Amino acid sequence: MSIDYDVALKIAKLSRLKLTKVQTDKIVAELSEVLHFVQKLDEVDTSSVSPMNMVIPIEPKQRPDNVDDGNYREKILKNAPSAKEGFFSVPKVVE
């Protein structure tokens, strides 16, 4: 399968990436090549195969529900490009 310009724009939007016209054209060609390669999987009969969920089976273990972590607000905000009054700061989202 190859992808067209509109599909490329749609997945760019889903990925929160802005692409120029030239970039989009290039992406259409490159992604089509990769998807064509991936199409090879169609040859494999998987009608009786379950999708893999965990490569090395590890039994998930339960632990007591104790609070043993948290209260890191200052530490977390240290890396924020913009923080005010103990919060992340972003452009206005509500009019």
Place this chain on the structure above:
Amino acid sequence: MNSEIDDLTISQIRTLLQRKELSSLELTKHYLENISSAEQLNAYSFIAKDYAISLAIEADKKISNNDVEDLCGVPFGIKDIFCTKGFPTQAASKILDGFLPEYDSTVTEKLSKAGSIMLGKTNMDEFAMGSSNETSFYGSAINPWITETNEKLVPGGSSGGSAVAVSASLCAASIGTDTGGSIRQPASFTGIVGLKPTYGRCSRYGIIAFASSLDQAGPMTKSVRDAAIVLKTISGHDSKDSTSARVSVPDFEESIGESIRGKTIGVPIDYTTDGMSPEILKLLENGKKVLTDSGARLVDVALPHTKYSLSTYYVIAPAEASSNLARYDGVKYGFRAKIAPEENLNDLYEKTRSEGFGDEVKRRLLIGAFVLSAGFYDAYYLKAQKVRALVKQDFDNLFSNGVDALLTPTTPTAAFPLGKKNQMSPLEMYLNDIFTVPTNLAGLPAISVPSGLDSNKLPLGLQLIGRPWEEGFILNLGNIIEENLRPKQKLKKWWV
């Protein structure tokens, strides 16, 4: 002593330190000097000079009190993908510009507790996406091996800087991560040892995630024995990573030297098709002969689904990446793009991500978003997860039929010239990982060992793949290969 320090392995350093014939400070200063004279190799993205020296002084004190942990005083290079408290960590991406983690990854914490010294952070492909180190925001690291006509070569990727650092003696050992071959391929390209452990052997906590079901940390070292020493230190269950396994950690070094008489080693016929070069076939024959001479039984085996590995990988890895990299939005950490007053939060996200990610990362995010999007999920992502189960089943069948390990080349060619990437399509670049990707899909341990030189006098590696949790056995096999096949040729320091 100085040039001799360059060739020292961890096991030799350990002895010299304990006998007080060498101090950690001497050793650390030696590598720091090597690093500063090797700027053009671009192996390190950050050098922690003062920190390293203070740790070395501390290590020497401990050694003088005979209070010695496993890696006491041994200087390491750490891939820029590991969170290191207070030290720049940005997975070679602009989008994490200025990020200073408030915590350590479990692997680097274990290394610190074992007394090792962090010299700095090593260069890599952006978010570990690449096979040549050329997608790095810091620019490519350069292979210390060079052609006879002085053409510069890529070190491989994504752990290219870590590989260069070991190969050019800019550290005693380094740590990389491997999602589709990112430890083993650069190890092969630079003539060093690289080991990807069983999935779940080492905690992924604090490692910047690329594809969580495939990522594993592992050692990159001068010798097979060194890989065993480092692996023991970084392994073990960690409650902070729900995929880290509760399995005991053996002393992997003890496996080295055990008899392999009667063991069965499979050579996958599916890996030797499609015009493999005569040089690589010769390499494989040499490996087979060495193991046969040591008493192993070499058999041809089939892995019928292995030819679908790369297609499977290039669905699953980008899908997981597109999910993992959704967190980079210009709000919580790292780079934030400038927006105009009339622009909104969505513009901030889009501009930050468009300016912050490089081309290869964007390409994979788009592939990932596509294969996970409504209407295509079943045909691509679910299909790939099913084929992945079959790829793993091939290996399981061999292991349950008495095959103890597999022998393959690590890469289809030796290191290629810098800049060749620009003449290749993204897909051609992906084919570099053809022998390494299947083991990530199956979660198996694998090691690359330097085993020969090609006609241009460039290093080639052989790969040994083991059963889950049997790193000790492939280390033992790797040691036999190393003793018999490792090229004796020394690097000329053209970069000094």
